[in-house]
Amino acid sequence: AAGVIQSPRHLIKEKRETATLKCYPIPRHDTVYWYQQGPGQDPQFLISFYEKMQSDKGSIPDRFSAQQFSDYHSELNMSSLELGDSALYFCASSRTGGETQYFGPGTRLLVL
Amino acid sequence: AQTVTQSQPEMSVQEAETVTLSCTYDTSESDYYLFWYKQPPSRQMILVIRQEAYKQQNATENRFSVNFQKAAKSFSLKISDSQLGDAAMYFCAYRSADYGQNFVFGPGTRLSVLP
Numbered sequence: 001a002a003g004v005i006q007s008p009r010h011l012i013k014e015k016r017e018t019a020t021l022k023c024y025p026i027p028r029h030d031t032v033y034w035y036q037q038g039p040g041q042d043p044q045f046l047i048s049f050y051e052k053m054q055s056d057k058g059s060i061p062d063r064f065s066a067q068q069f070s071d072y073h074s075e076l077n078m079s080s081l082e083l084g085d086s087a088l089y090f091c092a093s094s095r096t097g098g099e100t101q102y103f104g105p106g107t108r109l110l111v112l
Numbered sequence: 113a114q115t116v117t118q119s120q121p122e123m124s125v126q127e128a129e130t131v132t133l134s135c136t137y138d139t140s141e142s143d144y145y146l147f148w149y150k151q152p153p154s155r156q157m158i159l160v161i162r163q164e165a166y167k168q169q170n171a172t173e174n175r176f177s178v179n180f181q182k183a184a185k186s187f188s189l190k191i192s193d194s195q196l197g198d199a200a201m202y203f204c205a206y207r208s209a210d211y212g213q214n215f216v217f218g219p220g221t222r223l224s225v226l227p
Contacts, residue, residue, distance in 0.1 A: 033214055042203055042217040043157070056214055088155055092215075099145045099164075099207060101215060103157035 002026055004104035006091050012110045013081050021076040021107045025093030031055070032074040033101055034066060035090040043090055049074055081111045114139045114206050116218035124224040125194045132179075133189045133221045135204030143209035146180065146187045151220075152200040160202070163187065165209070191223075199225045 005024040013019050025032050031050045035043035036059075045058035049068035060066075063081075068074045078085060088108050092101035115138045125131035137146070148160040163171045163180050170178050175195075179188045191198055204218040 035215075037155075042219050043215070045214040045216075048214055058214060090157060092157075099209070100147070100159060100162060101207075102159070103149075105154075105156050 004091055004093050004102055006089075006104040006107050008107060009105065010108045010110075012112065014112055015081060015083065017081050017111075019078045019081060019109060021078070021089055021091075021109070023074045023076070023091030023093075023104060025072050025074070025091075026095075026102055029093035029095045029098075029102075030072055031094045031096070031098075032068055032072070033092040033094075034060075034074070034076050035092065037088040037090060037106075038084075039087070046076070078109075083111050085109060086111045114141075114144075114208070114216045116204050116206050116216050118202075118204055118218035118221050120221045121219070122222045122224070124226055125191070126226050127194055127196060129194055130190060130192045131194055131223065133191075133202050133204075133223065135187045135189070135218055137185050137187065137204070137206050137218075139185070139206065139208075141208055145207045145209065146178075147205040147207065147215070148176070148178070148187075148189045149203045149205060149217075150198075150200045151203060152197075157203075161189065194225050196225050196227065199223055 033048040034046040037043040046060040048056045052068045066076045088106045092103045146163045150158045175192045205215040
C-alpha cells in the first residue's frame with residue numbers, strides 16, 4: 001500500500017539559511033499534518049491543512065510557513081534557520097472523516 | 113487543552129513475557145480517539161492500535177491490546193509474548209473527535225526487550 005512520502009529524508013543547513021520540506025500524502029487523503037520532534041521529545045504539532053486550506057495551527061514559529069497544493073502535497077518552508085530547529089519533521093495524512101493519521105518517514109534537519 | 117501523561121519513561125521485559133505500558137490523559141470532551149504509536153530506532157511512527165472513546169470494548173490487534181478506562185481517563189497498552197522487534201519508544205496519543213484535529217502525544221515510554 002502507498003505510504004506518505006517525504007523529501008528530502010536528510011537535510012543539512014547553516015544558520016540563517018532557508019529549507020523547504022515536502023510531503024506527499026497517501027492517495028485520496030486530503031488532510032496533511034506537520035509535526036516537529038526534537039531529540040528525546042515527543043512530536044509537537046505545527047500546522048495542518050484540509051482541502052488546501054489551513055485548518056489548525058500549533059506551535060509553529062513565525063519563521064515557518066506552509067501550504068497545501070492542488071494535488072494535496074504540502075510544503076513546509078523554514079527561513080532564518082536556528083540551531084534549535086534541528087529536529088525530525090514528520091508529515092502525516094488522513095482521509096476525509098478519518099481519525100487515524102498515517103505518518104511519513106520524516107525529514108531529519110540538522111542546522112549547523 | 114488536552115494533555116497526555118506516560119509515567120514510565122523506561123520499561124523492560126523479557127522476551128516472550130507480557131508488559132503493560134501506562135497512559136493517562138486529561139480532557140473535558142466526551143468523544144475522542146486514543147492511539148498507541150511505536151517508534152523504533154528508525155524513528156518511523158508506526159500505528160500499533162487505536163480506540164474510539166464511544167466504544168466500551170477494548171481494542172485488540174494480535175499481541176497488542178488495550179485497557180481503556182474512560183471514567184479514569186486511562187489507556188494502557190498490553191504487549192503479550194514480547195518479541196525483540198517490539199523494542200522501541202511507545203507514544204500514547206489523543207485526538208479530539210472533531211474532524212481534522214491534530215494528535216497530542218505523551219512523552220513516550222522506551223521499551224527494552226531482553227533476550
